[in-house]
Amino acid sequence: MQVVNKAVKGGGWVSTIxxxxxxxxxxxxxxxxxxxxxxxxxxxxxxxxxxxxxxxEKCSPDNQVAVLFLDMDEFKSVNDSLGHLIGDxxxxxxxxxxxxxxxxxxxxxxLGGDEFALVVSGINSxxxxxxxxxxxxxxxxxxxxxxxxxxxxxxxxxxxxxxSDGLTCDEILQNADLAMYDAKSSGKRTYxxxxxxxxxxxxxxxxxxxxxxxxxxxGSIDVHYQPILDLQTNEIVGCEALARWTHxxxxxxxxxxxxxxxxxxGLIEQLGEYVxxxxxxxxxxxxxxxxxxxxxxxxxxxxxxxxxxxVAALAQSGLSSGxxxxxxxxxxxxxxxxxxxxxxxxxxxxxVRVALDDFGTGYSSLSYLRRFPFDxxxxxxxxxxxxxxxxxxxxxxRAVVTMATEHKMVTTAEGVETIEQRKxxxxxxxxxxxxxxxxxxxxxxxxxxxMAGDQGERVAAVS
Numbered sequence: 001m002q003v004v005n006k007a008v009k010g011g012g013w014v015s016t017i018x019x020x021x022x023x024x025x026x027x028x029x030x031x032x033x034x035x036x037x038x039x040x041x042x043x044x045x046x047x048x049x050x051x052x053x054x055x056x057e058k059c060s061p062d063n064q065v066a067v068l069f070l071d072m073d074e075f076k077s078v079n080d081s082l083g084h085l086i087g088d089x090x091x092x093x094x095x096x097x098x099x100x101x102x103x104x105x106x107x108x109x110x111l112g113g114d115e116f117a118l119v120v121s122g123i124n125s126x127x128x129x130x131x132x133x134x135x136x137x138x139x140x141x142x143x144x145x146x147x148x149x150x151x152x153x154x155x156x157x158x159x160x161x162x163x164s165d166g167l168t169c170d171e172i173l174q175n176a177d178l179a180m181y182d183a184k185s186s187g188k189r190t191y192x193x194x195x196x197x198x199x200x201x202x203x204x205x206x207x208x209x210x211x212x213x214x215x216x217x218x219g220s221i222d223v224h225y226q227p228i229l230d231l232q233t234n235e236i237v238g239c240e241a242l243a244r245w246t247h248x249x250x251x252x253x254x255x256x257x258x259x260x261x262x263x264x265x266g267l268i269e270q271l272g273e274y275v276x277x278x279x280x281x282x283x284x285x286x287x288x289x290x291x292x293x294x295x296x297x298x299x300x301x302x303x304x305x306x307x308x309x310x311v312a313a314l315a316q317s318g319l320s321s322g323x324x325x326x327x328x329x330x331x332x333x334x335x336x337x338x339x340x341x342x343x344x345x346x347x348x349x350x351x352v353r354v355a356l357d358d359f360g361t362g363y364s365s366l367s368y369l370r371r372f373p374f375d376x377x378x379x380x381x382x383x384x385x386x387x388x389x390x391x392x393x394x395x396x397x398r399a400v401v402t403m404a405t406e407h408k409m410v411t412t413a414e415g416v417e418t419i420e421q422r423k424x425x426x427x428x429x430x431x432x433x434x435x436x437x438x439x440x441x442x443x444x445x446x447x448x449x450x451m452a453g454d455q456g457e458r459v460a461a462v463s
Contacts, residue, residue, distance in 0.1 A: 037110040039088055040095035048109035048117055049169050055121050056169065059162045064123040067172050068132065069158040069180040070098075070140075073188040075114035077298060082149060089146035094153060101139035106132065117176070123161065126193075133157060133191050156183035157191035165194045178202050185260060209265045211247065212258055216270055221245055223278040224441035227450065228293070228412060228434045231426050236451055238291035238325065240434065241279035242441045243271060263297065272300045273309055280317035280324060282444045287451055293325040293355060301332045302339070307346035314350075321351030325376065329357050333372070341372060348373055355412070359400065369407065377404050379430070381415025387424055398428050405429070 006013055035047045043051070052067065059065045072094065079087040091114065098108050098116060107119040120132055136157065143150045158180025166172045175194040181202065183192040215221055225239035245253040262268040276294050283292035300306055314321055326347060333340045347354055355376035356369070369377070379400055383393045397413070404411045413425050416435035425433055439450070 043109040066120040067176040068118040069176040070116040072114040093144040097139040160194040226441040240293040284319040325353040327357040376410040
């Protein structure tokens with residue numbers, strides 16, 4: 001209750017008594033909304049900055065302050081495949097794990113989306129920070145029960161330490177973010193400390209992204225094709241389409257540089273669709289039943305309209321659906337098998353062939369073969385590079401070929417570079433090969449000449 005006394009003329013006063021319970025509740029609610037995240041109950045970015053400012057005033061070389069930025073790996077695929085309600089449940093579960101593992105000198109906050117932060121005070125050695133990192137991974141890397149789903153989680157962590165990496169909130173937060181991005185770029189599921197050169201890397205990355213976007217809009221990304229040979233007849237039975245970029249000033253830009261930028265910036269869908277259309281148009285000019293294989297990223301494959309885009313590319317080019325192979329990796333399938341299965345069946349209904357790429361490098365490849373209608377398995381180059389008649393790689397390839405044969409699937413060996421590898425693959429009854437032994441990826445006009453050439457020359461090239 002609120003009592004207000006007001007004096008009146010002639011003496012005396014008037015007392016007003018009012019119930020302000022709801023008003024106070026609203027004020028408390030407004031204060032909480034300004035300081036805490038509504039979904040997880042954790043302090044928000046504003047409160048993090050306030051806390052960090054206080055800690056920075058006290059920090060010194062013997063009393064350092066570490067800021068750890070956490071970004072959940074593959075969270076977008078959870079939202080896209082299972083929906084935002086499940087995504088929210090996962091965020092709440094992760095936030096609870098982080099709170100439970102935090103020590104007395106550690107402040108946990110949610111920055112927004114799938115990003116969290118820890119401020120750790122009283123640091124005097126790098127080993128203390130690494131102990132915190134290990135506790136975080138122990139807490140986060142568990143199966144989170146979200147409704148009826150059991151979801152594994154991992155995170156990338158960026159670390160900046162004051163005063164060496166900055167003295168203001170803006171400097172430390174920016175540098176922790178740069179370190180986190182570097183962890184993401186290094187393959188995720190790891191941590192990185194801030195280093196001065198990361199600022200330059202970030203600037204270069206932003207510039208490369210802008211130039212890639214411009215190149216896509218201008219249609220100046222090239223598509224090259226690496227031939228795939230039948231191991232028994234040495235005929236070119238198909239080609240894998242690969243994006244190539246020759247920059248007017250930088251010159252040749254490696255796919256290892258621009259593909260990650262495309263994935264991280266959201267340009268990968270535009271790039272993938274660009275390659276799909278170009279590959280279908282090029283393959284329509286090839287003789288006979290020669291196929292073209294196109295790699296598809298997880299982002300493309302999660303799109304509900306992906307099958308329609310494939311139909312549009314086929315219709316525009318005039319290529320028959322049976323001559324198109326869509327190559328996916330295990331990463332496409334992780335998260336929501338049912339959605340992936342639906343899209344695979346849509347592709348099969350169109351008549352498009354589907355290949356599982358980089359077979360053997362994931363955790364669940366064998367189980368996927370039993371559950372998804374693949375037409376082809378592409379055996380990863382890591383099993384081919386050391387292939388000899390007696391080693392374990394030979395046994396693995398033999399097992400894969402046998403299993404694929406039982407399921408009426410074609411097998412393609414990637415990265416074949418020596419005649420010995422080719423001979424062993426033939427003896428193991430592998431169906432196809434691709435690699436530098438026969439040809440690198442080439443522009444479309446060179447591939448056309450190869451296909452028009454004498455068949456005897458092809459045999460001699462790999463004999």
